[in-house]
Amino acid sequence: MSAPFYKFAAFGDEASLVIAFVIGIGFGFFLERSGFGSARKLTSQFYLDDLAVFKVMFTAIVTAMLGVFYLSWLGIMDLALVDLVTTNLWPQIVGGLVLGFGFVIGGYCPGTSLVAAVTGRIDGMVFVLGVLAGIFAFGEAFPLLKGFYESGDFGRLTLPQAFHLPYGLVVFLVVVMAVGGFMGAEWVERRFAPRAEGR
Amino acid sequence: MSTVPDAAAVARPEPGAPARAAAPYMNPYLGGVGLGLVLLAAYVAMGRGLGASGAVTSFVAWAVSLVAPGHASANSFFAEYLDGGLGHPLKTWLVFEVLGVLAGGFISGALANRLSRTVEKGPRISVAGRLGFAFAGGALMGIGAKLARGCTSGQALSGGAVLNAGSWAFMMMVFAGAYALAGLMRRQWR
Numbered sequence: 001m002s003a004p005f006y007k008f009a010a011f012g013d014e015a016s017l018v019i020a021f022v023i024g025i026g027f028g029f030f031l032e033r034s035g036f037g038s039a040r041k042l043t044s045q046f047y048l049d050d051l052a053v054f055k056v057m058f059t060a061i062v063t064a065m066l067g068v069f070y071l072s073w074l075g076i077m078d079l080a081l082v083d084l085v086t087t088n089l090w091p092q093i094v095g096g097l098v099l100g101f102g103f104v105i106g107g108y109c110p111g112t113s114l115v116a117a118v119t120g121r122i123d124g125m126v127f128v129l130g131v132l133a134g135i136f137a138f139g140e141a142f143p144l145l146k147g148f149y150e151s152g153d154f155g156r157l158t159l160p161q162a163f164h165l166p167y168g169l170v171v172f173l174v175v176v177m178a179v180g181g182f183m184g185a186e187w188v189e190r191r192f193a194p195r196a197e198g199r
Numbered sequence: 200m201s202t203v204p205d206a207a208a209v210a211r212p213e214p215g216a217p218a219r220a221a222a223p224y225m226n227p228y229l230g231g232v233g234l235g236l237v238l239l240a241a242y243v244a245m246g247r248g249l250g251a252s253g254a255v256t257s258f259v260a261w262a263v264s265l266v267a268p269g270h271a272s273a274n275s276f277f278a279e280y281l282d283g284g285l286g287h288p289l290k291t292w293l294v295f296e297v298l299g300v301l302a303g304g305f306i307s308g309a310l311a312n313r314l315s316r317t318v319e320k321g322p323r324i325s326v327a328g329r330l331g332f333a334f335a336g337g338a339l340m341g342i343g344a345k346l347a348r349g350c351t352s353g354q355a356l357s358g359g360a361v362l363n364a365g366s367w368a369f370m371m372m373v374f375a376g377a378y379a380l381a382g383l384m385r386r387q388w389r
Contacts, residue, residue: 004246013285017295019244024299025306026237027249027352032307034230039319039333041224043388046381052227057356059231060238064360067239083247085348085358087365092354095347096369098339100376104384106336107319109351110344111251113337114297115304120316123333130337131252135259137338138345142276149346157364170362182228 003077028115037115039107039123046104048192051185058178069171079167089152106130222311238360245292248357252344254297256280261288276345321388332387 002008006016034056035041044050071077103109108116108127116124138145160167224230241249260280264271271277284290308314320329344350347369349358355373358366 003243005244007246016245016292017285017290020292020295021299021302023237023241023244023249024296024301025303026240026299027234027296028300028303028305029307030225030230030233030237030303031300032304032313033225033233033311034227035224037304037308037313040321040388043381043384046377047385047389052224052230055227056231056234057351057359059228060235060356061359063232063235064238064242065362067235068242068361071243077243079361081246082242082361084361084363085354085365087363087368088348089365089368092347092365092369093372095343095345096354096372097343097376099343099347099350099369100373100378101380102336102339102341102343103351103373104336104377104380105387106333106340107388108333108337108340109251110255110340111249111300111350111352114251114300115308116319118301118305119308120314121319122316123318123320123329126330126333127337127340128255130334130339131255131341131344132259132337133334134338134341134343135252135256135345136263136341138342139256139259139263139274139276142274145346146275154364159362159364159367162364167362174362 001075001078003071004081007078007081027111028118031112031115032119036112037119037121037124039116039121042112043104043107048188051189054185055182058181062175062178065171065174069168073168084156084158087152087154087157088150089154091149091151094148102134219312221313221315234356235360238357241357242361247292248353248360249296250293250349250353250357251297251300252341252350253353254291254293255341256345257283257288257291257294264288321386323389324387329387332384 005011031037035052041050042053045053068077068079068082072079099109106127108124110131113124113127113131117128160170163170238249241247257280260271260277263277264281271281281288318326318329320326340350347354351373354366355370359370
């Protein structure tokens, strides 16, 4: 076992900030490359003629998932040391729904709006201001929301644990689901493509 | 005949945009592999995933503490972010990662000739209307991301790859919410 390197103290906090910046460059680069600095491209996902959001996101999830899985299977990486956000089911369900509304109303999510803003999209800049306002409002209302925010607490919970399935089997099922999803996405795009010309 | 121009090609050239046409976007599966390898690098190096809204929250908490220090530290939500940095609320992993996102996005946009001062919208809505929706959507996004303990980056993408149960529930709700309102929002985009 030697990964995650930071958890094995291969480098310190100051160096981790340099790594953060470098990783961020890669993140922003591929978001922009994929067209995610454009609200029109992103929201096409919801009008079915361009499913790049689904394709990019699930290819990325599958790529990283397989990498993490095989590195841990080879004994190189300790999965138990990977940070997991706790599962708090109810606020995550409601939060996801609110975020989905915000996505189709505003045209971005927080990460993609930063890329949009830095490449000159004025709506992206205004969206970022909206995110700041929303987080400020949430913070101010936190004393009222605290009870709900902490409800549905399952602690650190993975899908394999929740469904009592082996980790490798869930990885395999996600890959099968993704490949099926990609084939479905290609079909849906062909089916809805003529509408794109009317834009 | 069979090549339908994508949104970017239709949106350009805009007035004031560079005369050279924007490069086409990367193949989505290739872009996804690139993004996935960046995410994998974060897990291997740091044992954590990517994020965006967390850095914005550090910024908000810091800004509130500048205006009203007592008010910010009395609020347990802001206080957690104020204590989260390495000696300064803005000296956090996610803040530095987001600075990288800005740099990386700019580099990619510049290389592809996609830097242009425009408003992304459909033809049937005014600029003011679009900007109003952008602000409202951003505010909802900020609230939703905080309720859910992360946004599309930190929860859906990063949590999805390590099979976090809450992340998958969250991700399905994001798509459900967006598709549910897509009909009402059609005028803004199409």
